[in-house]
Amino acid sequence: MIPSHKPRAVTYAPRVLRDQICIVAGLVLISTPALAGSGGPYPVAADPFRQLEELLPTPTTTRTGSGAPGHQYWQQDVDYDIEVRLDDEKQQVQGHERIRYENNSPDTLSYLWLQLDANIYSPTSDRAMAASAPGFDRVSYRSFRRLLEGLTFDGSVKLSKVTDKRGRDLDYTVVGTMMRIDLPKDLKSGKSFVFDIDWSYAINDSSKIPGRTGYERFDDGTIIYEIAQWFPRLAAYEDVNGWQNKQYLGAGEFTLEFGDYDVEITVPADHIVASTGALSNPRDVLTAKQRDRLQEAETAKAPVFIVTPDEAKEAEQGKTQSTKTWRFKAKNVRDFAFASSKKFIWDARQVEVAGEPVWAMSYYPNEGEPLWSKYSTKSIIHTLDVYGRYAFEYPYPAAISVNGPVGGMEYPMICFNGPRPEKDGTYTKRTKYGLISVIIHEVGHNFFPMIVNSDERQWTWMDEGLNTFLQYRTEQEWEPNYPSRRGEPSKITDYMRSDNQVPIMTNSESLLQFGNNAYAKTATALNVLRETVMGRELFDHAFSQYATRWKFRRPMPADFFRTMEDASAIDLDWFWRGWFYTTDHVDIGIVGITENVLETGDPDVDKPKLKAERDAEPETLSKRGDAELPTWADSDKDIYDFYNDYDELDVTDTDRKRWKKRRSRLDADEAALRDSHKRFYSVEFENVGGLVMPIILDVAFENGRHQEVRIPAEVWRKDPKRVRKLLIVDDPIVSITLDxxxxxxxxxxxxxxxxxxxxxxxxxxxxxxxxxxxxxxxxMGDGPKMKDDPGPGEDQASEGGR
Amino acid sequence: MNRRTFVSGALTLVALPAIAHAHPVHASAAVADVRGRRVEITLTATPEDLQEALRRASGRVLDIDTDADIDALAHAYVEDRFTLEGPQGPLPLTWVGCEITDETARLFFEFKLPKDPSGVTVRSAVFFELTPAHINRVQVRRGRRSVTHRFRATDPAAPLMR
Structure with missing residues (x-):
């Protein structure tokens, strides 16, 4: 029997024992600690809260401990003057470039590294040689064709001249997709070096050799070119790793240096060219009508056709031997790409960003209609607006989306996007949202990594993950209930709970499950950080701080981690460690609940309650069986005495006197506490998955009320495996739901x-x-007939073995 | 003694229309719940992968959202590419159905295990024909025990339960 003056405790152990276990707990008012570790000592190495200093690089004068660029931050400048000719007969690129390389580093350089990304299309490239054998049980014609084409197609760069500005040959060595130019004399800090390169290469047919660049030939022989990673480009030389001269193997994209570009693109005269930069010779390449339409688009409220669908169809029929040269200039960009075709419809609208005009423009064939004219340019404008609020305002004069053979790829001011409707012009909902999403994503890449110049050849997540997070935000601001594929935590759980993963902090080429890891998990992590850990206001401030600090600079992972903490005053080392450096997953469970009810001490209140509970206890099997059993007492009532009528839970005058006496000894505060009728629930949680996270609870009370309890992740500091949390409430709890x-x-x-x-x-x-x-x-059924015909249930599921 | 085995295989070539197909996921995830002698499987993939795979398998343009025979095509496709095999040969697959939303395609099917399931292997070769980089994960759950297999085109099979 429970002593009347002691509080009662009830333990619920839902995962182990389904029944309630009554135990006696010596709780004296509010004496239970809110947090009590139960697991004892654990290895320090397993502490998810240990600081990241052991993993992050030591701050320097170029990168501070706060995550900002240091007072001696530097980066190289590289300017390009390029003349390129697109050979529409042979599908080749021939180019000449003059490069001005400015050494802003404190170091003396004896050689320069350049990227020759087209060398990935050599049959003997590292990518080709390292590719594992395909499965051969069933091969499509397309795969088979690709396989054979990959053995014969040579799209590698042919260098015909590498000289200094006076025409003297420079020594160079090609190493896979990299080229080292040995400088005639050391390039000292603060000095620049000017040199020239002539080159050419065959463009890949995307239907046979897909990639981030290529051409698409249509049934009538017309072609769309999307030309990227096409000229010898200076590799990045930076303060943390020196030269970024890792080979281009296909997965890790690139980082480059910022610079100014002046590019002359010579194409067939009937082509329309879309390009990085601003067109500087419109009178040479556009008709008067096209120029007038562009002027109209400067103030239009909706996109204006510069080349209409009918005009594009007409151009497709023609054939010309003459050429035109389009000249584009771009300032402070880290790369340059373009697209060219006579198939292009072109629509445009000018918008104002931070007081400056920005062209939002789309180029697409009639095969993209009606989807593209309806959604592409609007998606661009929306992206610039939303990203501008989360990061910084778009600083370039144009943002362009092109439809062609490349499914989705980004370059400064221009991106390539693949989705098209069916041939009859209809499209599915998935195609529609797929197009809007990919445009948002690729235009969004202007911010990360084209301006916040992180290194995707090293860390895919730094741009793909951050960009996918903002893509999710932008999608959600497009229309209510936009069907976003990534961002919501519930969508990453299948991936998170599997083993055979690698951490987000893994080199791009070593990532397993690229999309789930670098895109989706990072985007989800940031969404969780924003919604659950930091809160929207703090997160948005810190995130925008990071973007602004590193705009037109090259951040490293530590700069992101440190800035987010520096700008928010929240120690997030546990979060980065768990989500970015491990493959742990979130699985927190409720192990047990102990209910402690504070008795009033008043016998007229407590004893009837206890009596009712005692009487409600179930009758045991033995007692039920013995109910009709004849006993001695049936024939001899004399054996009964005082104790047969005595019930210790009956209230007596002695009880009342004792209570009165005890009550009189309490001061007012103690009496108020005694009368508070608080209930104490000690809830024990287990961290099954290993990733520490805040504990979010929905607590439902007997009176129908619900209360949300949000416990920060720091609750796991004392013991990352098990914690106990005390909930002090006024009403009985009937259920608790985690997350x-x-x-x-x-x-x-x-x-x-x-x-x-x-x-x-x-x-x-x-x-x-x-x-x-x-x-x-x-x-609506026919009753008995439906009953006899059970329908396609489990038993009628079709059997295998066909 | 080293013994080299030459296996000649009939290479099946399949005609297919050219369709733009690009997203960075290149992975499917299956959960296989072992309940007694039944294995209930939910295979989750991107709808684009399923559509492209069924287009290739059927050799015709189709739309997984609207075509009436998608269930049958998906059944045939899965039967061909996702197998459980015991010492006596392939285990019969019981098709349950498929559910396709804007964001995911889920395929549901089950197998009945032999009395002794220790020699059963699982093979998931779905979508390998789309890109060599594709990965299939199969998480096998039996009570509180769980193991995840990761399959590549070069290595598409493993013992069901380790």
Whole structure:
């Protein structure tokens, strides 16, 4: 029997024991600590809160401990003057470039590294040689063609001249996709070196050799060219790693130096060219009508056709031997790309960003209609607006989206996007949103990494992850309930709970499951950081601080991690460690709950309550069996005495006197506490997945009220495996749900509820849904006939073995 | 003694229309719940991958959102490319259905295990024909035990339960 003056405690152990276990707890008012570790000592190496200093590089004068560029931050400048000819007969690029390389580093350089990315299309490239054998059980004609084409097509760079500005040959060595130019004399800090290169290469046919660049030939022989990573480009030389001269193997994209470009592109006269930069000779290449339309588009409220669909169709029919040279200039960009075709429809609208005009423009063939004219340019404008609010205002004069053979790829001011409608002009919902999403994503890359110049050959997540996060935000601001594929924590759980992963902090070429890792997991992590850990205001401030600090500079991972903490005053080392440096996942479960009820001490209140509970206890099997058993007392009532009528839970005058006496000894505060009727629930949580996260609870009370409790991740500091949290409440709790808004990417919801709930698998839920017949439920069936015909349930599922 | 085995295989070539197909995921995820002798499988993929795979397999242009025979095509495709094999040969697949939304395609099917499941292997070769970089994950759950297999085109099979 429970002593009347002691509080009671009830432990619920939902995962182990389904029944309530009554125990006695010596709780004297508010004496239970809010946090009590239960697991004892654990290895320091397993401490998820240990500081990141052991992993992050030591701050320097170029990169501070706050995550900002240091007072001696430097980066190289590289300017290019390029003349390029697009050979529409042979599908080749021939170019000449003059490069001015300015050594802003404190170091003396004896050689320069350049990237020859087209060398990836050599049959003997590292990528080709390192490719593993394909499966051969079933091969499509396209795959087979690609396989054979890859053995014969040579799209590598042919260098015909490498000289200094006076025409003297320079020594150079080609190493795969890299070229080293040995300088005639050391290039000292603050000095510049000017040199010239002539080159050519064959453009890849994207239907056979897909990539980030290439051409697409249509049935009538017309072609769209998307030309990128096409000229010898200076590799980055930076303060952390020196030369970024890792080979281009296909997955890791690139980082380059900022500079000014003056590019003359010679193409067939009937082509329309879309390009990085601003067109500087419109009178030479555009018709008067096109120029007038551009003027109209400067103030238009909707995109204006500069080349209409009919005009593009007409151009497709023609054939010309003459050429035109389009000249584009671009300032402070880290790369340069263009597209060219006579198939292009061109629409444009000028918008104002930070008081400056920006052209939002789209180029696409009639095969892209009606989808492209409806959504492309609007998607560009929307992206500039939303990214501008989260990062910084778009600083370039143009943002362009082109439809062609490349599925989705970004360059400064211009990006290539693949989705098209069906041949009959219809399109699915998925194609529509796929187009809008890819345009948002690729235009968004102008911010990360084209301006915030992170190194994608080293760290894919630094631009793909951050960009995917902002893509999600931009999609959500496009229309209500936009079907975003990434960003919501619940969408990453399948990936997170699997093993065979690598951390986000893995080199681009070594990533497993590229999309899930660098894009989706990073975007989800940032979304969780914003919504659950930091809050929107703090996160947005810190994120924009990072973007602004590193605009037109080259950040490293530590600069991002440090800035987010520096600008928010929140120690996020545990978050970076868990989400970026490990493959742990989130799985927090409720292990048990102990309910402690403070008794009033008043016998007229407590004893009847206890009596009712005692009387409600179930009758044991033995007692039930013995109920009719004849006993001695049936024939001899004399054996009864005082104790047979005595019930210790009956209230006596002695009880009342004792209570009165004890009560009189309490001061006012103690009496108020005694009368507070508080309830104490000690809830124990287990961290199954290993990733520490805030604990979010929905607490439901007997009176129907709900309360949300948000416990910061620091609750796991004392013990990252198990914690106990005390909830002090006024009313009885009837249920607790962990992560009720699915905001932490918890991978196993079966241990998230008290009392436990049976969590059905997707498989079970689907089967149940499939068994349902809405017509029957609506009473539209024929009764007995439907009953005899059970429909396509489990038993009638088609069997294999065809 | 070293013994080199030459296996001659009939290379099946499949005609298909050229379709733009680009996204960075290149992975499918399957969860296989072992309940007694039944294995219930939910295979999740991007809808674009499924559409492209079914287009290639059927040799015709189709739309997984609207075409009436998608369920049958998906069934045939999965039967061809996702197998459980015991010592006595392939285990029969029972097709349950598929569910396609804007964001994901989920395929549901099950197998019945032999009395002794220790020799059963799982092979997931779905979507390998789309890109050599494709990876298939199969998470096998049996009670509280869980193991994840990762399959590449070069290595598409493993013991079901380790």
């Amino acid at each position: 009720p808004h699915l905001e932490t990417a918890d991978t196993d919801l079966s241990n998230n509820a008290w009392p436990p709930k049976v969590q059905k698998t997707r498989f079970q839920l689907y089967k149940e849904r499939k068994k349902k017949n809405p017509m029957q439920e609506a009473g």
